[in-house]
Amino acid sequence: MSKYINQIPITGTSIIEERLKRVEQQLSNSSNFLNSHTLGTLRTDRTAPASSTDVQAPDKLYDIVRVYPYEYILINIAGTATWVRITMSTF
Numbered sequence: 001m002s003k004y005i006n007q008i009p010i011t012g013t014s015i016i017e018e019r020l021k022r023v024e025q026q027l028s029n030s031s032n033f034l035n036s037h038t039l040g041t042l043r044t045d046r047t048a049p050a051s052s053t054d055v056q057a058p059d060k061l062y063d064i065v066r067v068y069p070y071e072y073i074l075i076n077i078a079g080t081a082t083w084v085r086i087t088m089s090t091f
Contacts, residue, residue: 040064048072049083
């Protein structure tokens with residue numbers, strides 16, 4: 001008498017194949033999630049902000065502007081969009 005899990009006969013090969021299918025599905029789902037929930041973008045069309053409050057119309061939270069030697073990230077501080085400057089050499 002063979003045993004079944006979800007109507008699949010238990011053999012070494014079938015268990016491995018089923019597990020691989022589930023892992024592939026989970027990876028696909030997480031990849032789709034990450035792609036649809038990406039925060040901000042690397043902006044190449046924008047100059048460095050003149051000040052921390054130099055927010056323009058196309059700017060979105062978590063946008064990144066890289067102008068050597070700095071990287072600027074637009075974040076929300078107490079309800080205000082603010083550019084934070086980080087020196088690239090600190091990475």
